[in-house]
Amino acid sequence: MSEHFDVLIVGAGLSGIGAAHHLQEAFPGRRYAILEARTAIGGTWDLFRYPGVRSDSDMHTLGYRFRPWTQAAAIADGPSILDYIRDTAADGGIDRRIRFGHKVIGAAWCTADGRWTVTVEHDGRTSMLTCRFLYMCTGYYTYDQGYTPEFAGIEEFRGQLVHPQHWPEDLEYSGKRVVVIGSGATAVTLVPALAETAARVTMLQRSPTYIMSIPTEDAVATRLRAWLGPRRAYTITRWKNVLISTLIYQLSRRRPAMIRELIRKQNAAQLPAGYEVDVHFNPDYNPWDQRLCLVPDGDLFRSIRAGRAQVVTDRIDRFTATGLRLASGAELDADIVITATGLQLLAFGGVQFTVDGRAVDLPDTMAYKGMMLSGVPNFAFTIGYTNASWTLKADLAAEFVCRLLRHMDSGGYDRCTPWPDPDIAKAPLLDFQSGYVQRAIHRFPSAGSRRPWRLGMNYAHDVLSLRHGRIEDGTIRFARATDPAHVPLRATP
Template sequence: MSEHFDVLIVGAGLSGIGAAHQLQARFPRRGYAILEARTTIGGTWDLFRYPGVRSDSDMHTLGYRFRPWTQAKAIADGPAILDYIRDTAAEAGIEQRIRFGHKVIRASWDSRTARWTVEVRHDDTTSTLTCAFLYICGGYYHYDRGHTPGFAGSADFAGTIVHPQHWPADLDYAGKRVVVVGSGATAVTVVPAMADTAAHVTMLQRSPTYILPVPAEDALAIRLRELLGPRRAYALSRWKNVLVGTLIYQLSRRRPRMMRKFIRGQNVKHLPAGYDVDTHFNPSYDPWDQRLCLVPDADLFRAIREGSATVVTDRIEGFTPTGLRLESGSELDADIVVLATGLRLLALGGIELTVDGRAIALPKTLAYKGMMLSGIPNLVFTIGYTNASWTLKADLVAEFACRVLRYMDRNGYDQCVPTPDHSVATMPLLDFQAGYVLRSMDEFPRAGHRKPWRLGMNYAQDLITLRHARIQDGTLRFA
């Protein structure tokens, strides 16, 4: 017989540990387990091991609402974030609920029994578990491999080609010439980190990205902690950063010329005199059409000033035995090429879903509040914000899932399913122009043109909708 749980959580990363913490705090007697495909806690923050790996959001908003971040650095490095996640799990006794090396392959819903049957692969064997509620916290990245464009002549390159998602532990780049291909958050992190040791690092970008220098430490948060203690200071710092982030985003969307000028001014301030800012740091799109990259203490610009790093804006024609040949005709010599060319997205971790024997095509479903799927009972998934910290949304999704479970308990229901009417027009789930999103959005569920079928990207609005609005809204159907 299959082992049965009230709730199965898929993923033991930042979202999964947060969901488990909230679930057991509100329902201490409810049986749950976490299924984690990898062999350790941490998800993204354990997977990525490239030099300098760090958060691209401040830790007062990337941290959990229920557990204050107390370190000095607000823009934290990967190991510190990983420790934070693991400490959260250990202190709450969540570790003993995790089944490592358990990859969920498919999940089948049976309305007669109001249960999911979850097929899991572990140590080359397949087994099944059942649950009343399935909670997917695996993020939306493909953990097996990142996005790697096919460049002509790469097989002829005599040096080493690496992707940040699969960083070799023994890679020695001391005294080596390094070219980092890309201009996103990973590239602007890797370049200054490697520049301290490499002979020289070149960031080769096809087009510029908006890059904003910020202090690595939040002086106000540190002072508030001294005055008020960690918990109250954390709450205030969190809201301060939410409001500042929201202001920057809203101004970027409504006053893009003003924000473009502001960001450019910050870049000019930190770059060498006479630097060609408009070629290398002036994107063709408006701020926040794609994610804004933060550089703590302007470390990327410092490396450029010191001469240990340079930026080249050009397109790759192909590899040569000694480096890269560019479309402009110039060549870049390299011993190591880092392809910071982005990630691949994977909807719901690639889990195959069926409902009463009917296979579910995710692009045919609508996402209810960006966290449940039309026609699919007792399932919640987590997708965080693209314009703010992931955990802000993940925390709210966990709260809403617990509210739904509480409502079902009180009213004697064992099934809930979002049901749209036929007047809802569809659109992409993520309204975001980043390449990694555009490459894969047709494989994801769809959003609707109106609430509650939109993926909210405003924390203050979602706070009201997910924490305080009525559960029984006429769209969620209970039985």
């Protein structure tokens, strides 16, 4: 007999722990478990161990809605974020529901039984679990390896080659010449951290990225905590930051030249006089066509001003035994080359789904409200915002799942399935120009040309839709149990 659960959550990272909190708060008697392929809580924040790893969003929005972030630093380091996730899991007893080393490889829905059968690998063995509702909180990239382009001559390099996703614990870079390939969030985090002790750090980029400097500490949040206490201060600061980031995003889309000039002026003010700002910090795309990078207290610019770091904008011709030869003919000597060249996207951790014996081809499905799949019953997933903090959407998705389960119980339904209007045109699930998205988006579900199938990127709108909107909106089909022996589990009032 397979062990049965009301809900199975896959993934014990930021999203999975948050989903578990919402679930057990709404339904204290509901039986659930979290399946985690790795051996630790934290997901991304446990995996990434490179120097200086930190949030790329402020913690008043990256933190959970239900658990105030009370530390002074609004842009927090990785270990602090990991402690926050672990403390959340421990305080709610969620950590006791996690099954570590359980990798989900397949999930099969059976309408006749009204349940999922989930295939799990653990300790070299395969087992089955069943559940009424399956909730994927796996993120959208693979933990096995990052993305490294094919560089000519890479096998000739005699130094150390490192990808940040798998940072060696014993890597010694003090006094070394380091080249960081890339200009995204990982690169701009690594460069100032390495520059503290390395002999020289070079950020080698093919093209610039928009980079903005923000204070490490939120002065408004600090004052509000003193006046109002942590919970009320957190709520106000959260909405303040949501509104500011939404304003910047909307202006970036509607008046890109204005935001481009604002960012350029800020960069120029923090760089040495005469610095080639337009060469190294003025992209050829509009703001927010790709994710905008944040640097706390301008630490990247400080490293450049101090002469501890430099930026080179050029293309790589090939690796050499001692470093890199560039398309311009210049050479960069390096003891260590770090390929901060991006991630490999992977939908739902690579799990293979079937519905009543038919394989689910993800590109043929459409994402309802960015969190359920067309034609796939009793299933939800979490994908956060690309223009704001991931957790803002993760919290809303978990709240919606709880509302959905309560509605199913009150109506005596055993399944719910979104079905799109056939006239809706398909669109990419993530409308984002970053390379890591473009390389893999064709393997993901699609979005639709209008709501509720278009992936929303507006938190305030999603609050109204997911927290307060109608559950029975004419898109989700609900069905009552066909098995006379089926007794629906009632929600706790």
